[in-house]
Amino acid sequence: MNHTAAPRRQQGAIGERRTGIGQILEKHLWGYLFLLPALLIFAMFLWLPIIKGFFYSFYHVDFVKGNTFVGFDNYKTVLHDSDVGISIRNTLYYMGLALVIGFWVPIVFAIAISEVRRFQGILRIAAYLPNVIPVVVLYGLWRWFYDPVGPINAAITKTAGGEGIAFMTDTSWSMISLVFMETWQQFGAAMLLYLAAILSIPRDWYEAAEIDGAGVWMRIRHITLPSVKSLIVLMLLLQLIGTSQGFQSQLAMLDGGPNNATLTYALLIVKYATTRLDLGVASAMGVLMFIVLSVLAIIQFRLQHRGDN
Structure with missing residues (x-):
């Protein structure tokens, strides 16, 4: 051998x-x-x-004198800061409002446009146009809309009578006003994704359903929505992650006011880093948010994987 x-x-x-x-x-x-x-x-x-x-997150950051190791003191500061609790409640409220007010809007528009036989291209452009407006112009425009003598309050007083709504100064309306503004601006991009998924569904399915006598609602319920289910779940996760990090409109429009009503968790991180000049605590808050969002993503992935199986 x-x-x-x-x-x-x-x-x-x-x-x-x-x-x-x-x-x-x-x-x-x-x-x-x-x-x-x-x-x-x-x-x-x-x-x-x-x-x-x-x-x-484990240091007191000082770019002049040098960083000092403080262990978990930054995390203790986060846990004992009353503003953190307020910001968490506001963030959860903001996320809930975005789901109730804004999440279903692109889905409805995408389904409606897919059912239209003519002028689909014009409708797509019209729905997406608000998304290309620069944020500086957007905030100025909606400040005018929400002004006490602006067009929205003028329409309210003419139709319903009485006084208008203090959209920017009333704590019960301030966050709702921001969500309406962001929904109007951002739904077009999500709508195009939903529309692309809907248009990729074989038309034979719809034709067979029409032959069997299925109406518009039956086709949407039994063909359209089940076909885009995975995309809806993905967009839900992305919206939860995106709204949990929301701070730009809250900062630019109201700076967290009135009376901390729009102070979100991400905005408080920005304030700790730029206003209070405590980058260590800001980093600790960012780490905690990173962990929470990672857990949320893992849970969503496992639920989706279990649903596919």
Whole structure:
């Protein structure tokens, strides 16, 4: 028996494997090189700040005198700050309002446009146009809309009589007003995603349903909604993550007011970092948000995976 045959076969297999890897690298080398700058930028501006955020959450950050290790003191400050509790309640309220008021709007518009036989292109453009308005123009426009003598209050007083609504100064209306504004601006992008998914459904299904006598609601209920179910779940998760990080409109329109009614958790992080100049506590708050959102994403992934099975 030749005892050297097996090692030679193993060496040949290893050589073939190395040759295969080399061929793959040679074939896709330019693709990897073109991808490398994007990966470096992604790592520099996303993952590096995340890692530094974990690091800074255990330090009192001082760029002049140097950082001082404080252990879990920053996390203790977060847990004992009354503004944190207010911001968490406001954030949950904001997320709930966004679901009730805004989440279903792009779905309804996408279904309605898909059922229209004519002028679909014009309707798509009209629905998406608010999404391209610069935020500076958007906030100025809606400040005028919500003004006590603005067009909305003028329409209310003419039709219903009495006084108008203090959209920006009433604590019960301020967050609702922001959600309406953001829904009007942002629903167009989500609507296009839903519309693309709906238009990808085989038309034969709808034709067969029409032959069987199914009306519009029956087609939507038994064909459209089940076909885009996975997209709805994904968009729900993305909206929860996005609204949990909301702070831009709250900062620009009301700066967290009136009376902290629009002070969200992300806005409080910004205030700790820029106004209170305590980057350690801001980093600790960011780490806690990162953990919560990661758990939420894992739960959603497992529920969706279980539903697919």
